[in-house]
Every structure is written in C-alpha cells, then in structure tokens.
Amino acid sequence: MTKTEDTIEELKNNTIPNREEFKPANEQNGGNLQSKASLNNSQPPSGPTFNLKGSQLTLMVLELHEFHFDRFNQQMTQATQRAPNFFQQTPVVLSLEKLSNPNENIDFIDLSQLCQEYGLYPVAIKGGSEEHQLAAIVAGLPRIPASKNRESLTPQKQDSSQNKETKSLSTKAPVDTATLSAISQTVTRPVRSGQQIYAQGGDLIVLAPVSAGAEVLADGNIHVYGPLRGRALAGVKGNSNARIFCHSLEAELISIAGHYKVSEDLRSQPLWKQPMQARLDSKHLIIEKI
C-alpha cells in the first residue's frame, strides 16, 4: 500500500468537526455581490436581457389517485403534521398518470389552492387527458407529457404541438428562474484571506483565485477557475456526490461531505499545482485529472 493510500485509510472516517457551524458569510460578501449587481444596473442596457436555457431540475411530483376535496384535505393535514418542515413553498408537478379513473373531472383551481394552503405550489400537470389539459390551462398549469410508455397512446402530431406549448408556457412559470438563480452562486472577484463564501443549496463558481486563508463552501459542487489556495468544502450538508474542480490545486484543505485532505497530503499528489477534480468514491477522496 502506498503512502497516499495509507493516508486515505486514516482519514476516511474523519469528518470535519462542527460542520453545522459553518454559516453563510453573507454579511461579508453580500455587500460585494450587491454592489456588483447595482453596478450592472447603472450601466446602459446592452446585449440580451435574458437567456433561454434547457435545464434539468428535480421537482417533487404529487401522484394523484383521485381528487376528493375533503379527503385530500384531511390526508394533507396528516402529512403536514408528520413532516412540517417539508411543506414550505415547495413546487410540485401534479401527475395524473396514476389516476384510478383516467377520465375523472378535476377542478385544478380548487386543487391548486388547496395545495398552496399546505405550502405545495403546483407548477404543471403531467400526463392526463385532453380535458385535463384544458382544465389545467385555465388554472394556469401547463402540461408536461406523460412518461414514455404512455406517450405512445396519444397521437404523434398532437404530442409535438403539446410539446411546444409546454415549453413556451413553462418558461413563464416563476419557479424556473427562481430555482435556477437560487442553486448556484457566482463570484467574480478574488476570495481573499479571511473571507468565507457559502453557496447554500447549490454550487459555488469562483472565476478568480481563492487565496490562502480563505474558505469556500457549498452544499453542491465547487468550481474554481483559478488557483485554489485556501480551503474548499463541497457537499457540506453531506452530499457525497459533490465535487471540487480547480485550475491549480494549491489548497490548504479540500473536503467533500466531511471527508477531507489537508495540504500536507495534497502536496504529495502528482496533481499538486495542476488542474484537478476531487470526488468521493465510497468514502475515499479521489483526486484526479480533468
């Protein structure tokens, strides 16, 4: 066993102490980001004001078996009591694929309002009949085509027209942009010694060096398009799929979901001062070329 592997063995059960204590450093960095934003605002308009992008989002799906106002209400109350924190402005897709009676008439305005009372915000319907689609549009819910195995039941031509409609409508859905901007944080100025930046709930993208003595944290991945000289902690809430990418590995510490390596171990890596990515492979922190 090589020396490096030894170190991995030793460290694999170590987790960063007090992980929960890392708090967003918004006070320190918020000012910066805000100043950037207002700077941009003051400049004369140029270029496109928006970009349309394809994106894959994970959304909660509410599979409806039948819609009976009182029973739905009652069962929702029970569900909220079991997991009160879960129901907080959560966007959901109403799936009609599992309806026991596929032709059941559903009042989507009622259903939507009821859901919202429990903190669930329907953003679209999935599957369902043509009648469902029309009723849903009245309630402001676009339709996402049903999963593949059911799609073949509907005529091809109609399907493609629906597709188009879904796309144009779903770009209007407020959740799309809100979620996108919330999940990643971009920093364009160098992260200096003593500064701490935490991208809560998503990725952190740094387009500048991260200095020694600085700390960058993210619930998701960390990308540093410059030398990484400070500490980088990805997946701080335990996401072991998070990764760290950087142009030059000169870090004091890198950590993914609490599994870390310090500078002393990193220096012996062949990728020291090289572009690298770090990921977890069954609790081993792997550093490899990109």
Place this chain on the structure above:
Amino acid sequence: MAKIIVVTSGKGGVGKTTTSAAIGTGLALKGKKTAIIDFDVGLRNLDLVMNCERRVVYDFVNVINEEATLNQALIKDKRTEGLFILPASQTRDKDALTQEGVQRVLNELAETFDYIVCDSPAGIEKGAHMAMYFADVAIIVTNPEVSSVRDSDRILGILQSKTMRAETGGEPIEEYLLLTRYSPERVEKGEMLSVEDVEDILAIQLLGIIPESKTVLKASNQGVPVILDDESIAGQAYEDAVNRLLGEEVEHRFLTVAKKGFLKRMFGGNQ
C-alpha cells in the same frame, strides 16, 4: 472633490508611514494640494518621518472631539509647498476615532485639498478600519515575504467588504500594490518572493516596486521623505509610483541586479 488614499498593509513594519510620507510629498511636488493624516493614534510616527514633531500643538483626535479646528491642527510642511500633516494623538487610543468624527474631518479637508493620504496603523482593528473606511484608492504596502503577502490579502478582503463603498454598493475601491524592500539579489538567490509571485497571489495592479535601500532608513531618521532624495533609487521608485498614481505610464525600474562598476565594487556604492 478630493481623492482619499489609504496606505495600508495589515502587517506592521513594512513601510506604510514611509510610503505615506513619500507619496504625499510626491503628490504635493506635482502641484496637488495634499494632506497626510496619521491614523496611528497612540503610536504616532508620521510627524517624525516628516520632521514636524516639534510643531505639534493639536492633533487629529482634538479635531474629532471639536477641541480644535482643522486649521489649528494642520501642520504646514516647510519643505514642500501645498503639503500639510495632521498628526495623531500620542496620549489617546484608537477608540477616540469615531466614524462620524473621521467623516466630518475628511469632508472638511475635501473642500480645499486635492488628495488626502490616510496613513493606516497596522492590524485590522479600529484604527485600520477607520483609515480605510472612506477611501477611494488603497495602496497596499507589501514586503516580498509570505506573511506580509498573506496579511495584504486579508486587508484586500476587508477593503471589499467593510468600507463605505462596499457597504453602500458604490464603485469598488481602486486597489494598488506597492512592493517595498525589494532586493533583486535576494530574489535571484531564491531567498525572497519575486514580483511575479506576489502579483500572482494578490492579483491587483502593481503601483511600484521600492528597492531595498539604506537611504530609506537614513531619510526616516533624518525626517526627510525619501522621495526628496534624488540620488536614492528608492526615492526615484517612489517618484515613479506617484506618476503612475496620477495616471502616467511609467516602466518599472530596479527589478534586476544592478551591475556594479569596478570602482563601485572597490569602494562600495552608496545606494
């Protein structure tokens, strides 16, 4: 409207006061009406370097506390036209500096001066914070060694978050790097960080490189800003820095090992 320049570093002993004196004098020599304020309350030095310690009656804290007017406290430099010094109080501590008081003094100075140079104390506590809070331009004085560079990096972070411009979302402070006590010989031997190393870490614009020179210490002890010594390479480097600060493009000098002539080698050159 006056430009407020803060000379800061985080680390002590890197040459902040020497730089404040030299840059302030240099600006005045260029015809800009300049005031240098010593923010190092309790450890005042600027008056020594400017050789006006015998004329101090009132100080910065007196003006903040409205015990004296600005005109009473400002000391006119005897050598350079248009240069004034506002000395620090030696008997008080940094808590005497209040944000409102500092702002009032700076606003009053801004009415008549072109440049206000704030000589920051070392550290990242109140004195340093007050010196940088209202700045438009920051000169980060750094020695080519690891701990000084690290402290400068820290100060740059604070400049981006805890200054008026950062807090109100204004344009960011202009940040310049001034590398002092640079010795090309020692860089060549690998004993000292090179300009490139420091620039790579701090990633800000280079205002100047002041070579290590015996004339700096001599000038400080005699109370003469080193920029007034035309013979000194450090003085010339400061002059270049002032020109760059005023927007001129000047090539960086004194970066390579000076080749000494035969006579100089025999008798030793006084750099």
